[in-house]
Amino acid sequence: FLFPAPSTSSCSTCTCPTAICPAQPSCPPVAACPAPVSNPCCDTCRSCKKERFRRSILSNATYIVAEDVLTNTNSLSKKQKREISKENLDSDKCNSPALQQIILQNIDRVTSIGKKRMQEVAESTLGARYNVICARGDFSYIANTEEYCQQTVGDVTCFLFKQLSDVRFFSNARPGDPHKLVDLEAYTPDKIRNFGIVAHVDHGKSTLADRILELCGVAAPGQQQMLDRLQVEKERGITVKAQTASLPYKGYLVNLIDTPGHVDFSAEVSRSLAVCDGIVLLVAANEGVQAQTVANFWLAFEKDITIIPVINKIDLPGADVKMVTSQLKTLFDIEENECVLISAKKGLNVGQVLDKVVENIPPPKADPKKVFRGLLFDSYFDNYRGAIAHVLVKEGSLQKGQKISSYHNGRSYEVSEVGIMRPEMIRCSQLFAGQVGYVVCNMKTVAEALIGETLYSASLDRKDVVPFEGMKLVQPTVYAGLFPVESADYENLKQAVERLCLNDSSVTVTPDSSRALGLGWRIGFLGVLHMEVFGARLSQEYDASVILCQPSVEYRAIIKDNDTIRKRYDGKSEIRILDPGKFPDHFDVEEFLEPMVKVRMIVPSSMMGVVNGLCSECRGERGDINSIDEQRMIIVWRLPLAEVVVDFFERLKKLTSGYASFDYENDGYNSSKLVKLAILINEKEVSEFSQIIPAAMARDRARLLLHRLKREIPRQQFEVVIKACIGQSTKALSQVVIQPMKRDFSQLLKGNFGGGGMERLNKKLSHQKKGKERMKTLGNVQIPKEAFLNILKN
Ligand SMILES: Nc1nc2c(ncn2[C@@H]2O[C@H](COP(=O)(O)OP(=O)(O)OP(=O)(O)O)[C@@H](O)[C@H]2O)c(=O)[nH]1
Numbered sequence: 001f002l003f004p005a006p007s008t009s010s011c012s013t014c015t016c017p018t019a020i021c022p023a024q025p026s027c028p029p030v031a032a033c034p035a036p037v038s039n040p041c042c043d044t045c046r047s048c049k050k051e052r053f054r055r056s057i058l059s060n061a062t063y064i065v066a067e068d069v070l071t072n073t074n075s076l077s078k079k080q081k082r083e084i085s086k087e088n089l090d091s092d093k094c095n096s097p098a099l100q101q102i103i104l105q106n107i108d109r110v111t112s113i114g115k116k117r118m119q120e121v122a123e124s125t126l127g128a129r130y131n132v133i134c135a136r137g138d139f140s141y142i143a144n145t146e147e148y149c150q151q152t153v154g155d156v157t158c159f160l161f162k163q164l165s166d167v168r169f170f171s172n173a174r175p176g177d178p179h180k181l182v183d184l185e186a187y188t189p190d191k192i193r194n195f196g197i198v199a200h201v202d203h204g205k206s207t208l209a210d211r212i213l214e215l216c217g218v219a220a221p222g223q224q225q226m227l228d229r230l231q232v233e234k235e236r237g238i239t240v241k242a243q244t245a246s247l248p249y250k251g252y253l254v255n256l257i258d259t260p261g262h263v264d265f266s267a268e269v270s271r272s273l274a275v276c277d278g279i280v281l282l283v284a285a286n287e288g289v290q291a292q293t294v295a296n297f298w299l300a301f302e303k304d305i306t307i308i309p310v311i312n313k314i315d316l317p318g319a320d321v322k323m324v325t326s327q328l329k330t331l332f333d334i335e336e337n338e339c340v341l342i343s344a345k346k347g348l349n350v351g352q353v354l355d356k357v358v359e360n361i362p363p364p365k366a367d368p369k370k371v372f373r374g375l376l377f378d379s380y381f382d383n384y385r386g387a388i389a390h391v392l393v394k395e396g397s398l399q400k401g402q403k404i405s406s407y408h409n410g411r412s413y414e415v416s417e418v419g420i421m422r423p424e425m426i427r428c429s430q431l432f433a434g435q436v437g438y439v440v441c442n443m444k445t446v447a448e449a450l451i452g453e454t455l456y457s458a459s460l461d462r463k464d465v466v467p468f469e470g471m472k473l474v475q476p477t478v479y480a481g482l483f484p485v486e487s488a489d490y491e492n493l494k495q496a497v498e499r500l501c502l503n504d505s506s507v508t509v510t511p512d513s514s515r516a517l518g519l520g521w522r523i524g525f526l527g528v529l530h531m532e533v534f535g536a537r538l539s540q541e542y543d544a545s546v547i548l549c550q551p552s553v554e555y556r557a558i559i560k561d562n563d564t565i566r567k568r569y570d571g572k573s574e575i576r577i578l579d580p581g582k583f584p585d586h587f588d589v590e591e592f593l594e595p596m597v598k599v600r601m602i603v604p605s606s607m608m609g610v611v612n613g614l615c616s617e618c619r620g621e622r623g624d625i626n627s628i629d630e631q632r633m634i635i636v637w638r639l640p641l642a643e644v645v646v647d648f649f650e651r652l653k654k655l656t657s658g659y660a661s662f663d664y665e666n667d668g669y670n671s672s673k674l675v676k677l678a679i680l681i682n683e684k685e686v687s688e689f690s691q692i693i694p695a696a697m698a699r700d701r702a703r704l705l706l707h708r709l710k711r712e713i714p715r716q717q718f719e720v721v722i723k724a725c726i727g728q729s730t731k732a733l734s735q736v737v738i739q740p741m742k743r744d745f746s747q748l749l750k751g752n753f754g755g756g757g758m759e760r761l762n763k764k765l766s767h768q769k770k771g772k773e774r775m776k777t778l779g780n781v782q783i784p785k786e787a788f789l790n791i792l793k794n
Pocket residue numbers: 199200201202203204205206207208237238239240259260261262312313314315316342343344345346
């Protein structure tokens with residue numbers, strides 16, 4: 001019996017579950033327990049013994065048994081079972097490091113793909129039959145094995161073992177066991193603090209969250225990025241999804257939300273702030289205030305919530321605390337003495353941050369006396385349990401079995417589980433007013449768990465319920481085609497896309513198709529990084545191979561005020577243009593519109609010139625310029641989004657050697673001259689390569705496309721002319737020629753340059769030329785699929 005479950009009794013040293021022990025109803029509390037190795041009550045009381053045995057079976061128990069006894073487990077006495085397992089305790093195959101590594105590398109959200117992959121890797125590397133059991137929470141099994149490993153990652157426990165014969169999966173933990181459930185009743189609103197950690201990218205949010213988890217005794221020291229659970233988050237070291245953790249601290253329940261720093265995920269930040277009464281605004285001492293810091297400050301300021309300024313990374317040699325405090329004073333009027341100086345990495349002064357949180361952030365405005373009403377602020381999809389909603393309980397309480405309704409969706413549910421994140425899901429008996437937790441209530445899709453939804457007790461009449469102010473829905477800014485690499489994988493990919501979308505409500509999906517790439521989708525994302533993360537998650541979590549095409553933005557066209565013309569566009573006065581195949585006729589359009597963004601950049605003063613040059617090259621309009629200290633300026637430009645999504649940030653980083661930071665927000669539409677850039681190969685249009693772009697970008701884009709096409713299309717028997725043209729015109733904006741393959745007739749000369757040799761050669765060459773001309777008019781250019789992939793790929 002190798003991995004005892006965490007102690008569930010109120011006494012850490014004595015395993016006696018006090019609540020069911022009639023002999024000793026007052027088992028000493030944890031602190032006062034005098035190390036009773038053999039607590040008398042456990043030996044004398046029958047029901048206690050019985051319960052203990054039941055627990056030993058139903059807790060995380062791994063029985064390592066010999067092959068012959070496995071078939072006969074039922075006949076084993078309880079004692080025998082324990083002894084058998086003890087015998088194997090010394091085995092060096094227990095928790096084998098090789099298996100541990102395989103689990104850590106392959107564990108995901110317990111999808112069958114993840115399990116299969118883990119099994120395959122173990123079998124191929126270790127050359128024996130292996131099996132995997134994965135589940136959330138406690139589970140028990142009897143496995144006949146001689147080598148195994150049990151590992152918990154996040155809220156998933158995984159048992160990978162060399163399989164000698166059958167496995168018996170015992171049962172999940174008892175869901176209703178009151179000993180397992182955390183009781184949060186003591187945390188009344190005045191004992192609760194809800195706050196978010198916000199900062200620019202890489203200023204140390206997740207590291208600070210790790211240290212806070214350690215300080216609150218929830219995590220072992222030294223663990224990293226505990227709130228970044230997705231593989232893509234771990235690999236790239238970025239936070240993509242905001243995560244909550246409810247932690248006990250000095251008699252308070254502090255709910256922290258670790259938010260993403262990258263501009264693409266700023267919607268996550270504003271969503272998180274809806275449930276916070278304050279923020280910890282983190283600034284790295286070596287980099288100072290950056291673009292995202294400014295954006296986050298104003299977000300919190302507008303919401304009128306408490307801001308606790310914290311300067312991180314003070315251990316670094318390049319840390320300049322004076323510079324940061326003066327920047328904070330200039331930009332936000334924050335006094336030097338308000339700042340907490342910490343090193344999240346070293347764990348220095350982290351306690352001071354929590355003390356400030358408790359002292360300065362007000363308790364949530366919540367009323368425990370009323371009937372339940374809660375705000376749904378986030379959700380994700382679990383393959384087994386459907387949508388899991390994260391809620392802030394504003395009034396009353398929420399518990400298992402309670403009937404609730406959703407205000408906007410108008411549906412009713414029965415709550416099957418409530419709990420808090422710590423950072424794994426921990427079941428609780430009840431969630432009380434002011435607390436942040438999760439609720440499972442048989443919502444089938446995330447669409448039902450609408451962000452900003454008001455949940456209320458079904459005992460209330462809908463007309464008496466005041467809904468919470470909804471949250472602003474974020475609109476995608478960039479769109480890209482998504483196709484399976486092999487058309488046969490379409491159905492599998494469809495399922496994967498649907499599931500992933502359930503976890504990421506900010507993407508939009510519309511079916512699309514292409515002659516070259518088959519069936520697929522046009523997907524709307526919040527930015528290019530969001531798009532990359534989506535692609536990476538598809539391959540990592542669903543094992544899918546996908547082609548993500550080059551991103552484009554959503555243009556619009558105002559149709560001329562004429563009934564006949566408007567009829568062609570379903571009577572609409574304004575249309576969205578995403579598909580080049582549906583680009584409207586210029587004569588029908590009054591005006592084309594292109595999306596604009598307000599870009600805020602913080603750059604060293606010495607590099608102002610180059611940055612301004614870049615922005616005006618990108619058709620920008622200059623906005624405000626302010627200095628934040630002697631060395632840094634904050635500059636604002638209004639730029640077309642199409643210019644920003646391509647490679648603006650890379651160019652900015654290159655020009656400023658990485659010293660500039662940037663952040664943008666949508667800023668309406670501008671009138672623009674748009675064109676359709678068509679690619680003609682031997683005078684035939686290949687629609688897959690067509691693009692809608694502002695006329696100003698057409699020439700550069702045409703050159704780039706033609707350069708790629710020339711590289712990718714193999715030489716043919718005849719000459720191939722590739723032209724980039726505007727709209728229906730056949731006049732080339734740019735053109736490249738791929739020379740034909742030629743047969744070498746020079747051997748005909750055989751050194752005979754005079755006489756008939758030269759003549760024969762010329763005759764052959766002229767025949768060849770004529771033949772190729774004929775083929776050029778008749779033949780189709782062969783474009784291999786790989787060429788399509790390489791050109792269309794982002
Ligand atoms: N020297 C030093 N390094 C730190 C400190 N805090 C964080 N770091 C490092 O800074 C890097 C970024 O830290 P993260 O915690 O991932 O930053 P983040 O703000 O969560 O990043 P995003 O989620 O991508 O926005 C990591 O390499 C950390 O080890 C600190 O106090 N001192």
